[in-house]
Amino acid sequence: MTGSAAGPGAGRFAPSPSGDLHIGNIRSGLLTYARARQTGRRFLWRIEDLDRVRPGSAESQLAVFAELGVRPDEEPLVQSERLEVYARAVEVLDEAGLVYECYCSRKDIAQAPSAPHAPPGAYPGTCRNLGAGERDEQRRRLAANGRQPALRLRTDNREHHVDDVILGRVGAVVDDFVLRRGDGVFAYNLTVVVDDGASGVDEVVRGDDLASSAPRQAYLARLLGIREPEWVHVPLVLNSERKRLAKRDGAVTYQQLCAQGWTRADIFAWMQRSLGLAEAGTEWTDIDAMVAGADFDRLDRAPAIFVPPEPA
Structure with missing residues (x-):
């Protein structure tokens, strides 16, 4: 099993359709998009629906990114259709x-x-x-x-x-x-390697909690004759107790934050602060500003802490 999709390389965002995305998931997806645009790659979306699935979640996740100005360059790849x-x-x-x-x-x-x-x-x-x-x-x-x-x-x-x-x-x-x-x-570990190879994904941007999986996936890619991608593991977003951010922590999803009065500009301003790039010039108010200002050489290597707003 060799080869990959023709055309320019790609980055991808691959959420599980198990519910609404929290601010940490969204940050990883936006960074993937920004990196793809900066490097001339396609931005792809994969629906990893082999395990936990909540009806309507995939559509809701795509809609959130559309509201933030991000759309995939191709139709999403759906894992359940690729058994x-x-x-x-x-x-x-x-x-x-x-x-x-x-x-x-x-x-x-x-x-x-x-x-x-x-x-x-x-x-x-x-x-x-x-x-x-x-x-x-x-x-x-x-x-x-x-x-x-x-x-x-x-x-x-x-x-x-x-x-x-x-x-x-x-x-x-x-x-x-x-x-x-x-x-x-x-x-x-199997499905991501096979799908990345088939889609021409040559750079993987994702949370650094998955970094330890990369050697396994690179090893498997070599066995299958698939080109190993480049790796960009970004710091996680944690809660105030420095544990993995979860929906039980309060208003952490895009929908919840909007209900608390956050605007899209607020989302991007938080992204900029959380990455340690608040002093890097133009304030981010939209995806174009994030693409222009997301300097991966200067990202804060420490986890970002998200404190949800108090209920209105």
Whole structure:
């Protein structure tokens, strides 16, 4: 499986349609758009709807960005319409002897002894070298409980690195990660690599909580003959307790902030402050100002803290 879409490279924003986007999600999407426009790339939108889906969310998310002056350059790619493509990618890996069934539950993995030098949570290889008889027994056990095996990638279980525009050198051990879950859903690390390759995405801008996934995705891209993208992992937006921002923190979505009296200009002014670029000249009031002023070499590397406005 090689090649990618023709034409100029692209950046992409790929939210899950599980609800309204909060201000941190929106910031990542706007930064992706700004970077694409600055570098002459297409700006693409992907609807990652293989797992949690709330009806109407995808349309609402697109509408919010349209109100902020941002529209994708092509029709959104919808993951649920691409199951055959993901299945074929797994077949390619399987034909190369790089796929095996895994019968472990999360509890099994948590309780298993870790491999030497493996990071916490890494798969310990329990099912990697089972014999045919053992596999048959495990399949029957799962089937009796209405379950099926997951599929894992047989990796070299070594540390791999990527170069990130903001973070520099990022390393992580690439363990035997899941390609298709036990419930039949294709895993994130597989689908994003396949979709980025198919869409010609050659630069990935996203939150730095996903930086540790980049070495896995780069490793898989090489196996599938897909060009590894460039990486730009931006700092997260956190709540006042320095924890991941969530909707329970108050008025954090675009709709909630508008209900509290925020304007689009207020949104962009906050974006500028949160990125440490408030002293960088023109005040941002719209997406054009953000595109012109978002200097990725000068972004504040620290997480941004968002304090929601008090209820009106």
